[in-house]
Amino acid sequence: MRSSLPRGRRGPLIVVLVAVALLFGFGAAPAYAEPNEGGSKKLRDALAATAKAHIDATAKLDNSKRRQQALGAELKAVEVRLVDLTSQVGEVAAQSYRLGRLTSAAMLLESTSPEAFLERVVSLDTMAQRDGRTVRELTDARQAKRDAKIAIDTEVREQAKQVAVLAKNKKAAEAALAAVSSGSSSGFSGLSTTAKPAPRNSDGSWPAESCSVKDPTTSGCITPRTLHMLQQAQAANYKRYVSCHRSGGDGEHPKGRACDFAAATGGFENVSASGGDKAYGDSLANYLKSNASRLGVMYVIWYRQIWMPSTGWRSYSGGGSPAADHTNHVHVSMS
Template identity: 75%
Template sequence: MPRTRLIRRRVRRPLLALLAATALLLGAGLAPAGVAAAAPTPSAPNEGGSKQLRAALDAAARGHIEAKARLDNSKRRQVALTGQLKQVELRLVELNSQVGEVAAQSYRLGRLTPVSMLLASSDPNAFLKRAAELDVMAQRDSKRLHAFTEARAEAAKAKAAIDIEVREQQKQLAVLAKKKRDAEIALARVSSGSSSGFSGGSTSAKPAPRNPDGSWPSESCSVNDPTTSGCITPRTLHALQQAQAAGYKRYVSCFRSGGDGEHPKGRACDFSAASGGFEDVSATGGDKAYGDSLANYFKNNASRLGVMYVIWYRQIWMPNTGWRSYSGGGSPAADHTNHVHLSMY
């Protein structure tokens, strides 16, 4: 074989291989006409924070909510008891005048006894009439005195019950003060102090079901999470549905297996600020306004929904501290500048 032909073959083979590889790469990178590329599934953000911090925030917020429910229930009982006492006192005023009539009558009769009054009757008919009158008077006076005694006892009982409620309220106020201190101590690790919060979110949510005494029922991760393949609590589902009904319909992720905090318990959701899902950048413009409004919506409806705390854009809201600054570690996910975090009771 001539030397020139051999050289051409040796040069041509690597060139053909290079061209084939280039065509393969271009073909893999281009989708056929009319076929849209699949959008990536947004992954849940790495929110940072320590297990100890989350546990401390949970305990402080949970303790506050429970003490507040007991305080409110005690106040309702006190109002009812106070109304009852007023009614009893009005009845006592009326009964007191009736008892006064009985006393005045006894004073006027002096030493006269029923027997002497009967013997003083002029004839048998008068005797019988006087006997009937005395019986009526005795029954009436007995009822008046009995009613008066019962009313006084009822008033004393109502006053004692009110005193108990006042002591209960003082006790719960002390618990609230302690839980506030606990929250402030926990937040001291990630917060430099109070902050201004956000605007928007003025829509009122439909209240979640409570127990007859005003407390929140105990719930487990028992209903399907519509945002993942996991589960959430009925109260968390209610909060999610209420937010969506209020117009907050961007990407959400609630249940997350493994780790600590409320996500594995079905008591937390992350609401993306961006319409396309969680982005590794801080929200700006319309996305920031969306997050502001959503965070304030949960804050405004906390008592209706059972919210423990909300974190958004380097701020955290708790019912016992209000808005405080928050530093989660510097990334958009850890500082919660790309999503609103909601933790439920």
């Protein structure tokens, strides 16, 4: 259908429509989002590998601590049961010592009537079952105590192993960052909303996910965990322009495991954020860092700083431009 607008007025209208489409996430991503997530491919690969290894080791450490706690409670219950059973078996032994061994034949011969005889038969059987069961329970409880102690020792060794892995991952992450970082930085503080946790495996690890769900910010795809992070951030009122999936290249964007959040209300701008835009980015970066373990965040980059779970906040130099230095947008990569 032909437009009824005069030809001279169509140009400005098209510009407005394109701007609106970009603002709400339709069409190509706005300019000045970093084309390659900043840094070299080697750096990006190293950051992803060390962050993932740290997250996995942390999950294993936490899971081992939970198992140790459960085993400790089990051991305490067994020890209480042992005291009671040892006392019961001791009473049986003491009675036998005081009265001498009472044979079944002697008990039955002392019966004064057929009814008494039958009662004593039943009593003998009941006593034998009770005493035998008590001794077996004592033996089982002693074995359970030994097993619980062995299991606790195993968990302690597992924890020492994971602590060593965490230390190794921290060293590797710092080595990878050396090319773009001059050391620790102040980071971004403040109160943050608590995000709803993303689903985990029963052992506390993150499920393997592919780029399988529709990306609401582009025409591409993202992982379910990335979508959960995006939805939680938006629920926490971080609703400015976002762009997640990006076709081609490397890094996490093409895999559907990264999003860029514009600091400015109008989308990505080729200037460093200041004033309210800077405060918005600070707050968002702190939110993502504070909820990293709930959402599955690998690392966050904002305003010449990068946060990883193994290193905390570090200075970051991506190349000098607002996009490369991440001073116009917050970047988050997901596990």
